[in-house]
Amino acid sequence: MTNNLINIDNPVFKVRDLSIAYEAGKFAVKDINADVERKTITAIMGPSGCGKSTLLRAFNRMHELYPNIKTKGSILLNDRDIHEMSTIELRRKIGMVFQRPNPFPTMNIYDNVIAGYKLNGIRLKRDERDSIVEKALKDVTLWEEVKDSLLKKGTFLSGGQQQRLCIARAISFNPEVLLLDEPTSALDPVSTAGIEDLLVNLKKEYTIMLVTHNMSQAARISDNSMFMYIGELVEYGKTDAMFTNPSDPRTEGYLTGKFG
């Protein structure tokens, strides 16, 4: 593996020898070692089926919802092994946004933003709640559009608005890390540009990990990039360096469009 990011000071995540298998012996992700830099956007890219999403979902242990998926190796969040934390504690520190916008269909916009607190049984005073909702919606630049319809169902918004609502839902809990699994693949170009601007703004406060199918998106907004190919982390480094001068022939092949 080519890794020119060996020496990151105080990384958020340290991934050590991580392998993930959907079936015994068939690894979707093989022997990943990487450190993730704090308060940057790290893009994970690669062709379909290379294990990008699988890797991303290991960070908040989503794989444990499916008993047939086996994980080996360790991930350290601030030098604590995530497998030693409870999933509840871990997932409060790590927000996740999915490929398709998925606001809770039974909740209104307000309740969707505050859902993290509600589902965790945390009681808040009314003005605390109001300010959390307002801040989260302002952070995702949705406040002006929905402030008069906070009690409408979230599913009545447009796709881009729904995705921003989902990001608001994820950041309302003030996580350290935001995981995004191809957040713009179901959106139109205008909404995609909106989300990208938003992510660049959000990296001041959060560490962002972004899976993307779209390498120009990685080039536009990410600071560091991982290139994965058939379960391996082929190359990991500064995005600028990787796009101008990839060191692995497979990375070069992907970036120049020879495959993928």
Added chain:
Amino acid sequence: MISGKVQVDINNIMGRKKKNIFFLGIVIALSVITVIPIILILGQIIIKGIGQINFNFFVQTSPDSLQAMTAIANNQTIPGGIANGITGTLLIVIVSCMMAIPLGIMIGIYLYENQARKYSNFIRNITEILQGVPSIVLGIISYLWIVKNITHGFSAFAGSVSLAIMMLPLIIRSTEETMKMIPNEIREAAFAMGAPYHKVIFRVLIPSGFSGLSTGILLSISRILGETAPLMMTALGSSVINYNISLPTSAVPLLIWEFYNDPNMISLVWSSALFLMLLVLSLNLLSGRLTANQKTGRKR
């Protein structure tokens, strides 16, 4: 050769059209034949039953044979009504729901969450067998368990138990199907926020599947509303309004059976049947509405 075949086909076009019309006619005729009995049944019940339906029918208890005979001799409508049956049915159904709904929904969610496990398949098979058990057998079982050992006498509770067992398979099945219809991303979104399992079930899955769940529940209620056989062995019947679940209680289908056995009260059979049928029909329509809402209401 080929051109000859084509020639034959062209000549046959009129013949084909005739065949088409012929079969269309048969299909329409058969569907009309299917609808006729339904219309006859509805018409018969309405014509014969509507005469007895008045305010007293809903608020008075069932008359005795002598009252009915006198009324018929004087050419009056039979006094009294089926209030004891309506309240009894209400009591028995509510108690059954209290037992069957929580249990059925929990089992359904378990089956959805653990779809591939052997134990789940075992439960699924058991549920299917349960659905095939004749209702009178459930009545006997409930008689043995509840009437003999718990309430020491015929009781509404025993009736509720037998009907709850009948409701269970329907609720379990509909819950599992409803849960399968909820997009997996919704579930993952809830878990990704660190929500504990029970909160995901109660705050996300059950509200998201609410219309599906209520459809299943309404259908299972409309199924047990007309059950007579298990109630004969458990609730027995009563000529007074009773709200105590440990005492014998009447129900609308039980009353129909009692009226049927009394030659003086034949017209009450029809009006009770009309009432029961309208009740079941409206529940079915309501659940149909809910399903329609569920299908169109999800905007994505």
